[in-house]
Amino acid sequence: MRIVRFDNGGTPCHGILEGDTIHDVDGGLFDGLNKNGNTRTLDSVKLLIPLQPKVFYAAGLNYAEHVREQAELRGEEPKLPENPDIGYRANNALIAHNEDVVIPANAPDTVQYEGEIVCIVGKTAKNLTKENALSCIMGYTVGNDVSERTWQKNDRTMWRAKNTDTFKPMGPWIETDVDLEALTTTVRVNGKQTIQFPTNNFHFGIETFIAAMTTCLTLHPGDMIWMGTEGRAPNLQHNDVVEVDIDGIGTLRNKFVREGQ
Numbered sequence: 001m002r003i004v005r006f007d008n009g010g011t012p013c014h015g016i017l018e019g020d021t022i023h024d025v026d027g028g029l030f031d032g033l034n035k036n037g038n039t040r041t042l043d044s045v046k047l048l049i050p051l052q053p054k055v056f057y058a059a060g061l062n063y064a065e066h067v068r069e070q071a072e073l074r075g076e077e078p079k080l081p082e083n084p085d086i087g088y089r090a091n092n093a094l095i096a097h098n099e100d101v102v103i104p105a106n107a108p109d110t111v112q113y114e115g116e117i118v119c120i121v122g123k124t125a126k127n128l129t130k131e132n133a134l135s136c137i138m139g140y141t142v143g144n145d146v147s148e149r150t151w152q153k154n155d156r157t158m159w160r161a162k163n164t165d166t167f168k169p170m171g172p173w174i175e176t177d178v179d180l181e182a183l184t185t186t187v188r189v190n191g192k193q194t195i196q197f198p199t200n201n202f203h204f205g206i207e208t209f210i211a212a213m214t215t216c217l218t219l220h221p222g223d224m225i226w227m228g229t230e231g232r233a234p235n236l237q238h239n240d241v242v243e244v245d246i247d248g249i250g251t252l253r254n255k256f257v258r259e260g261q
Contacts, residue, residue: 209227
């Protein structure tokens with residue numbers, strides 16, 4: 001099932017997307033969605049971020065090649081993490097499919113994309129194991145963990161490198177029927193492919209992260225986990241358009257604009 005969230009006259013609403021038709025629903029996202037007979041076309045609505053998360057987690061250094069290339073840029077020996085490394089991101093940074101990423105006027109020229117799969121928690125979860133960890137996930141969407149690398153190197157908490165307003169595009173919808181082993185992530189800049197990799201080629205898999213996380217914290221419906229990225233990205237310029245495509249889920253598209261230009 002493909003679940004969209006859209007603006008309905010100023011009110012955020014969820015719907016079930018089938019082809020290019022949105023079926024209006026009764027019920028909440030985590031309570032069961034039931035079609036109520038009303039429909040509208042996808043191109044007639046403005047899509048919103050698929051949900052407003054309660055807590056926004058992000059996996060760090062979770063693809064081997066990305067770790068190696070980032071270490072090379074810093075002139076260091078690569079060191080893969082020995083345990084799942086989880087951090088947080090800020091809700092203020094979230095924007096929807098087709099909305100603009102705004103690069104602050106004072107930001108250096110090292111703004112880069114990070115195309116990621118995003119896990120949406122649908123059930124309360126505590127003390128899960130690797131074997132049952134995915135039982136708490138209701139679906140997946142696509143994220144772009146935009147990062148300003150100069151700030152990332154200099155700011156201990158990455159408060160602006162990762163959490164600047166608009167730096168977390170997400171969408172276009174939630175897909176509940178996903179075969180993780182079959183997914184491929186492709187990123188294009190201005191229509192040209194810049195990277196492609198097996199989405200599930202994690203250093204630590206989703207199951208490992210959830211099992212580790214839930215030993216110490218409780219996951220709740222509406223929480224989400226961004227799972228990291230692979231490879232090296234180019235520096236993005238004013239008016240660049242980035243598409244992050246995860247086949248089987250969808251394509252997230254956003255233009256990058258520099259403030260004041």
